[in-house]
Amino acid sequence: MKKILVTGANGQIGVELVVHLRKLYGTENVLATDLRRTPGAASEGGPFAALDVRDPKAFSETLRSFGADTVLHLAGILSARGEADPMFSWDVNVNGTCAALEAAREHGAAFFFPSSIAAFGPSTPSKNTPQDTLQRPSTVYGVAKVSMELLCDYYHKKFGMDTRGLRFPGLISYEALPGGGTTDYAVHIYYDAIKKGSYTSFIAQGTYMDMMYMPDALNAIVRLMEADPARLLHRNAFNISAMSFEPEQIAASIRKFMPGFTMDYDVDPLRQGIAESWPDSLDCSAAREEWGFAPEYDLDRMSEDMLARLKEKL
Ligand code: NAD
Ligand code: AKB
Numbered sequence: 001m002k003k004i005l006v007t008g009a010n011g012q013i014g015v016e017l018v019v020h021l022r023k024l025y026g027t028e029n030v031l032a033t034d035l036r037r038t039p040g041a042a043s044e045g046g047p048f049a050a051l052d053v054r055d056p057k058a059f060s061e062t063l064r065s066f067g068a069d070t071v072l073h074l075a076g077i078l079s080a081r082g083e084a085d086p087m088f089s090w091d092v093n094v095n096g097t098c099a100a101l102e103a104a105r106e107h108g109a110a111f112f113f114p115s116s117i118a119a120f121g122p123s124t125p126s127k128n129t130p131q132d133t134l135q136r137p138s139t140v141y142g143v144a145k146v147s148m149e150l151l152c153d154y155y156h157k158k159f160g161m162d163t164r165g166l167r168f169p170g171l172i173s174y175e176a177l178p179g180g181g182t183t184d185y186a187v188h189i190y191y192d193a194i195k196k197g198s199y200t201s202f203i204a205q206g207t208y209m210d211m212m213y214m215p216d217a218l219n220a221i222v223r224l225m226e227a228d229p230a231r232l233l234h235r236n237a238f239n240i241s242a243m244s245f246e247p248e249q250i251a252a253s254i255r256k257f258m259p260g261f262t263m264d265y266d267v268d269p270l271r272q273g274i275a276e277s278w279p280d281s282l283d284c285s286a287a288r289e290e291w292g293f294a295p296e297y298d299l300d301r302m303s304e305d306m307l308a309r310l311k312e313k314l
Helices: 012-024 055-066 079-083 085-105 140-159 183-197 214-226 245-259 269-277 284-290 299-313
Strands: 005-008 032-033 048-050 070-072 110-118 163-168 168-173 198-201 210-211 244-245 262-265
Touching: 005 012, 005 262, 012 032, 012 214, 032 055, 032 214, 070 085, 070 214, 079 085, 079 140, 079 269, 085 110, 085 140, 110 140, 110 214, 140 163, 140 244, 163 214, 168 183, 168 214, 183 198, 183 245, 183 299, 210 299, 214 284, 244 299, 245 262, 245 269, 245 299
Parallel strands: 005 032, 005 070, 032 048, 070 110, 110 163, 168 210, 198 262
Antiparallel strands: 210 244
């Protein structure tokens, strides 16, 4: 990667990814784009362009004028928000990704697609979920993710485009709040721990999901995009995860640093249903073998860092 265009740069991943990339590749070589400029480092700390990813002409022109060799396509609508308006979610997640892929193909750019554990469904083996397995998701978000994984592979086979992707688990971070997903509880719990000393979980006790701390996600994107293509047997998209836990375990981890922390439950049927349709834990061996995936944060190390950072921030 030398010149990089990031879509959805004001989101939970984008605000940190843009800063990370500008440190690695130079400020002027990373163009942040999103629907509109907002206060913060992604919009203000270097090149920024307003771009609705559903507009193919604008996408192509923005890519051409910046001269990017890589598109990191983060713009999207997350799982729970998607269920509130499925056709809007489809429009952004499918039509937006089609426009992004076409613009990248037209200008010879490499392409990164962030898939999700949502690309799996209730019929997928839920423990140690294999890299290659049944994918029959039950959310519109998941259906779009599977479709776009397949379309990215198609662009690689048909046009020789360098498309690569990751199936992210729930991402936990302190810079920006998550944008309406099912794993959001694992971010909100840290904010409420600092603000109130307690948390009411919308996910039920005993519900396991894969998770990862943001620094490991940022490193994974760079490592995958810089990997030797000859080593990539898979492309779209690699299972990755750093930990799998249920609500009582994250609460217990927080208690190691805040002994008085308490948690109760008020389960949200929509997000609980989505969580139950997703794997409990992924098999990440293909990512380890093909491009050296190696996350550094486990649950306790992440809790210690999240609580310290949020204490400062809040
Ligand atoms: P987010 O909701 O925090 O941010 C998405 C960004 O996309 C927002 O800044 C929004 O303004 C922008 N956007 C929405 N519609 C747009 C449009 N039409 N044109 C341009 N920009 C638009 O999402 P995120 O958590 O940063 O996730 C980024 C990507 O990673 C998404 O595709 C998501 O599905 C995927 N992902 C995220 C997670 C996670 O836990 N955060 C996990 C798995 C996959
Ligand atoms: C969501 O919960 O929708 C996201 C995801 C795992 O894709 N965090």
